[in-house]
Amino acid sequence: MRLLLIFIALVACLTAPASARAFEFHNIQLESQVAALFQGSRDIAEIKLTIDRMVEPGVDVAANLQIINGMAADLERMRAEAGVTSDLDKLAILRRYIYEPGPWNGGKAFSYDLDDPMGVRPENRLLSDYLGDRRGNCVSMPMLMMILGNRMGLLMTLAEAPQHSLIKFTDSEGREWNLEATSGGGFTRESHYRKEMPSLTETAIKNGVYLRGLPRDEMIAGEVSGMLVAHLIGTGRLEDAVAVSDQLLTKAPKSIRLKLARASVLSLLLKRDITDRYKRMNEMTPDIRAYADDLYRQNMAAFAEAEALGWREPGGKF
DSSP, rough: OOOHHHHHHHHHHHSSOOOOOOOOSSSSHHHHHHHHHTTOOOOOHHHHHHHHHHHTTTOOHHHHHHHHHHHHHHOOOOOOOOOSSSSSHHHHHHHHHHHSGGGGTTTOOEEEESSSSOOOOOOGHHHHHHHHEEEEOHHHHHHHHHHHHHHHOOEEEEEEEEEEEEEEEOOOTOOOEEEEETTTEEEEOHHHHHHTTTTOOOOHHTTTSOOOOOHHHIIIIIISSSSHHHOOOOOOOHHHHHHHHHHTTTTTTHHHHHHHHHHHHHHHHIIIIIIIOSOOOOOOOOHHHHHHHHHHHHHHHHHHHHHHHHHHOOOSOO
16 A cells, blocks of 8 residues: 655655665675576476575475476377377366376375465465465466476467466467366457556556466566565665566566555665654754655555556456
């Protein structure tokens, strides 16, 4: 929620315009770790698991990659046994493998975690968690389906909708399909998302914010790495959270999630450094007033940028 405190607004009115303050990394290794995510052509699964380990050090990247490699091998055997080569036939095998119980998954299919469908609990957004308990959400479910689809040679990427992720699949004839990984990986019309999500605005669709297949770097920044920003916020590393957001926004300048995350961090900094410490304006030095003004301006600018792209307050059933 945007911060509109009268106290801060008064500070903004009384201080002179200033250039935006740049936020530096408190952890000097973090900037290079994030930059490394975009170097080379590493598999998305490895990148996702690397970020998971940055959030939860106990994640075993190699072991989980081995599980995914085994799943890809299973899928290739199923494809070869069925003798299919078309993209749509491969997709049918992928859906069966993930969502239907059978010998290929030990009789335990992957399913929607109705206890945490939005992936609110950070541990539930880990790909390793989904591989382990096979209960996922709108973060982990499209991620795994896309990864396995790519291993099968299917052209899949992630796409965003308000508070939701889906798969954009392009078949061999160049036709684009929306796949809903939280509902058996089925085809889903754009009209369905429009109906269920009132905040899915025409402006956002036209600006390529929502329902657009994300290029690799944008997907890594906005969809895959967003979890890292949330982790930094949750652990109180607010300066690092702003710095990482700024770094990722250079790769995904249209990411509403990153812009809103940045705005949220700035609000938390205002609370921590200003409103929780000062009760009256005359208690603040000119430098503190300028700092408060800068945080306020950047907070409002982040929301304004998101709204200009078509973001609206979220609503709907997803």
